[in-house]
Amino acid sequence: MxxxxxxxxxxxxxxxxxxxxxxxxxxxxxxxxxxxxxxxxxxMPREPRMLIGISPYISPELLTAIHRMGHGDEIVLSDAFFPGDTFSQRVIRADGIGIPDLLDGILRLINIDDFVDDPVIMMEAVPGDSLDPEVEKSYRAEIDRHWPATPPIRRIERYAFYERARRAYAVVVTGQRVKYGNIILKKGVVPVAG
Structure with missing residues (x-):
């Protein structure tokens, strides 16, 4: 058929x-x-059933990764140009999906670490280059939608960012095509009632 x-x-x-x-x-x-x-x-072909409340941008592989992350673990959401395979053994592809959409989907499922001063990190521009402030603004809008008490995004030097990415739980290579579009999130402790 x-x-x-x-x-x-x-x-x-x-x-x-x-x-x-x-x-x-x-x-x-x-x-x-x-x-x-x-x-x-x-x-008819058998399709997997959707889970209620999970963004369609969150793949099963990404859902598994954020589930397995412990508090304090970090995840890199990288732009399309980031050398993910160079820095991580756990690379998740999210081709064609922008980082703001992934932030919205991920931050519905986890909270950002509130025990550290800088739970959200981005790369600063290299000397002689400039940042597009709209990139950070679009990311911050998604962060504030879910976790408005999150401290300001901290910018770190390019090679310091790479070292941090090496230690991250996973790198998600997205379809985002902007300069300095990479962002690191530190997962927080899930509140326990009682």
Whole structure:
């Protein structure tokens, strides 16, 4: 049986990914003739079920990584140009996804460490270069949406950032295409009731 993709939409408002399939009817008729609705449903591809409240930008691999991270562990969300494989044994690909969307998805699931002065780190510009302030502003908007008490983002020198990335739990290479777009988050302690 043959299916063709009609449309795929990802809605950040509803946090659902919707994929619509349409039966390739001429091929279906030639292959199978007329079948019952029960046979038709049984022949449909089995898709994994979505989890409620998890952004469609969070892949199963990324979900596993942030679940396995302990408090104090760090995760790098890198731009598309970052040499992730050079610095980490645990590289997660998020091609085509921007860092603000990933921040929104991740920060729904974890909190930022509030026991340290600088739980969010970005790379400072190398001498003679400049930063685009809109990049940090877009990241900060997502951080403030979920954890508004987070201290200001700290900027560190390029090679200090690389050393910090080497020690991170994971590096997520995104589709973000901006200079100095890399950011490190330190995972906090999940509050326990009682």
């Amino acid at each position: 043959h299916y063709s993709m009609v449309s795929q939409s990802i809605s950040s408002n509803s946090n659902q990914a919707n994929v619509f399939l349409e039966l390739d009817k001429p091929q279906w008729q030639a292959d199978r003739g007329t079948i019952s609705s029960r046979e038709f449903r049984a022949s």
